[in-house]
Amino acid sequence: xxxxxxxxxxxxxxxxxxxxxxxxxxxxxxxxxxxxxxxxxxxxxxxxxxxxxxxxxxxxxxxxxxxxxxxxxxxxxxxxxxxxxxxxxxxxxxxxxxxxxxxxxxxxxxxxxxxxxxxxxxxxxxxxxxxxxxxxxxxxxxxxxxxxxxxxxxxxxxxxxxxxxxxxxxxxxxxxxxxxxxxxxxxxxxxxxxxxxxxxxxxxxxxxxxxxxxxxxxxxxxxxxxxxxxxxxxxxxxxxxxxxxxxxxxxxxxxxxxxxxxxxxxxxxxxxxxxxxxxxxxxxxxxxxxxxxxxxxxxxxxxxxxxxxxxxxxxxxxxxxxxxxxxxxxxxxxxxxxxxxxxxxxxxxxxxxxxxxxxxxxxxxxxxxxxxxxxxxxxxxxxxxxxxxxxxxxxxxxxxxxxxxxxxxxxxxxxx
Ligand code: PMT
Numbered sequence: 001x002x003x004x005x006x007x008x009x010x011x012x013x014x015x016x017x018x019x020x021x022x023x024x025x026x027x028x029x030x031x032x033x034x035x036x037x038x039x040x041x042x043x044x045x046x047x048x049x050x051x052x053x054x055x056x057x058x059x060x061x062x063x064x065x066x067x068x069x070x071x072x073x074x075x076x077x078x079x080x081x082x083x084x085x086x087x088x089x090x091x092x093x094x095x096x097x098x099x100x101x102x103x104x105x106x107x108x109x110x111x112x113x114x115x116x117x118x119x120x121x122x123x124x125x126x127x128x129x130x131x132x133x134x135x136x137x138x139x140x141x142x143x144x145x146x147x148x149x150x151x152x153x154x155x156x157x158x159x160x161x162x163x164x165x166x167x168x169x170x171x172x173x174x175x176x177x178x179x180x181x182x183x184x185x186x187x188x189x190x191x192x193x194x195x196x197x198x199x200x201x202x203x204x205x206x207x208x209x210x211x212x213x214x215x216x217x218x219x220x221x222x223x224x225x226x227x228x229x230x231x232x233x234x235x236x237x238x239x240x241x242x243x244x245x246x247x248x249x250x251x252x253x254x255x256x257x258x259x260x261x262x263x264x265x266x267x268x269x270x271x272x273x274x275x276x277x278x279x280x281x282x283x284x285x286x287x288x289x290x291x292x293x294x295x296x297x298x299x300x301x302x303x304x305x306x307x308x309x310x311x312x313x314x315x316x317x318x319x320x321x322x323x324x325x326x327x328x329x330x331x332x333x334x335x336x337x338x339x340x341x342x343x344x345x346x347x348x349x350x351x352x353x354x355x356x357x358x359x360x361x362x363x364x365x366x367x368x369x370x371x372x373x374x375x376x377x378x379x380x381x382x383x384x385x386x387x388x389x390x391x392x393x394x395x396x397x398x399x400x401x402x403x404x405x406x407x408x409x410x411x412x413x414x415x416x
Contacts, residue, residue, distance in 0.1 A: 009196060010195060014044070015191045015239075016041060016044040016191055017045030018045060019096040020094050020095050020096050021048050021049070021095065021096065021097045022091055022095045022097070022099070022129075023038055023048055024053075024099070025051070025060070026053050027053050027106075028056075030171075031060045031102060033183055034050075035064055042068060049071050049074070050065040050066075050069055051073065051074035051091070062075055091123055092126035096194060097132065097190055098131050099132045099190060100133045101133075101186055102135070102180045103134055105135075105142070111124055111125075111150075112149075130159070130193050131159070133151075133160050135164060135180075136178065136179065136180035139176035142165060163181045163189035164180060164185070165177050165179055165181060166181050166182065192239050198240055199409070200240075202243070202282040203242065203244075203245075204234075204242040204284075205281045205338075206234040206244065206287065208229070208234065208249065208288055209226070209230060210224070210251075211249045211290050212291075213266050213291045213293070213295060214265075214294075216303045219303075221314075222291065225288065226251055226253070226379045227251030227253050228253070228380070228401050229343075229404075229405070231253050231256060232401040233409070234256050235402065236405035242283075244256075244259045247274055248262065249288055266319075267291055267319035270288065270290060278326055282339065283416060284339070289378075291319055294317055297315070323363065324360065327342075327361040328361075330362065339415045342358075342366050344369060344388075346370060347370070348372075354366040358389070364390075367386075367388075368386040370384070375398060376398070381400060382399060383400075383404045384397065384399075385408070
């Protein structure tokens with residue numbers, strides 16, 4: 001017998017890289033979406049092996065999966081050729097994770113009954129790696145008490161994790177829950193299973209995006225933040241097991257999977273949302289670009305050009321320094337929690353200004369962000385930052401905002 005595989009610690013920024021993932025495809029119309037799932041898993045660096053039920057092959061051919069994965073597809077229990085290349089027990093033994101997508105009502109029922117009468121249930125029963133199921137079926141089949149009981153049995157007895165189903169218009173013409181989760185969400189659910197859970201049990205609040213300070217119902221003062229950095233931080237914290245609240249200014253981004261999003265418009269609403277939660281948090285990371293000023297007297301009617309003249313003046317008032325208030329209040333309490341991480345968006349003397357903010361806001365870390373640098377700052381998918389702490393500075397190499405978010409959280413985990 002082979003020695004058990006030693007599983008190296010995984011980088012939370014790329015937890016699927018090098019992982020061996022078995023994807024079991026059951027016979028439902030959503031089987032075609034498993035192709036995209038397999039492509040995304042492969043793109044994320046995983047070594048993917050596919051097994052299929054006979055019914056699944058009515059919807060998609062094994063050749064497609066073989067081409068996508070570069071590995072033979074396991075379809076028959078008693079195939080001499082398939083067992084000669086890689087036996088199903090060997091496949092089950094080597095897996096870091098098994099995903100069943102789509103998991104039909106029938107496949108879920110047979111798994112819950114401990115049956116192993118096709119390629120998918122056989123590998124699943126022999127597999128000791130975590131199991132992730134992505135159900136897909138008709139609304140009423142999903143709501144049926146027997147399906148509910150089977151899913152509960154899989155989660156409670158076998159420790160399976162479930163992603164989806166999503167609600168929407170289904171192939172059976174019904175509308176409601178039953179649609180296979182989006183392949184990208186299944187990949188993220190898989191990443192969360194394999195990533196280190198070093199923020200498990202921790203509450204993390206992240207702020208993101210700009211604030212819009214009203215001039216009148218049609219106009220506002222704002223800035224160039226798109227929320228990408230803050231959303232990446234929220235997704236990264238959720239991947240590492242945290243319970244995440246994201247207080248977000250107006251942005252055009254999808255909420256990260258499993259993150260509670262509180263949408264706010266202006267700085268005072270952002271402060272109210274944070275104040276109501278601050279004491280419950282273990283960590284607060286403020287990536288939002290909060291406007292420092294707001295119009296003193298926003299109009300409740302759209303201002304007419306004829307009313308405001310050709311060289312209008314807008315009187316401004318100062319907004320609260322939310323992070324500074326939280327930091328100073330924590331200092332006054334003599335408390336170490338929540339750990340506070342701020343950002344500093346600067347155009348010159350970046351690290352010097354960040355260090356000044358570290359002291360004036362009484363926080364644990366400032367992420368210094370030169371917003372004039374190409375590929376960094378506002379709106380980009382990448383960033384390059386320096387972590388400024390009382391004990392010294394750490395330059396984080398340029399990378400995607402997701403990768404940079406994980407490097408920021410590595411330090412925050414150490415501070416926790
Ligand atoms: O959203 P993206 O397009 O991805 O862009 C990312 C980003 C450039 C916005 C982000 O990386 C960043 O640098 N965010 C901080 C922007 C900012 O407002 O910096 P600041 O130096 O003005 O503020 C310092 C800190 O105090 C920040 O943590 C800020 O959230 C906070 N602050 C600022 C003003 C204010 N009135 N209240 C605050 O709490």
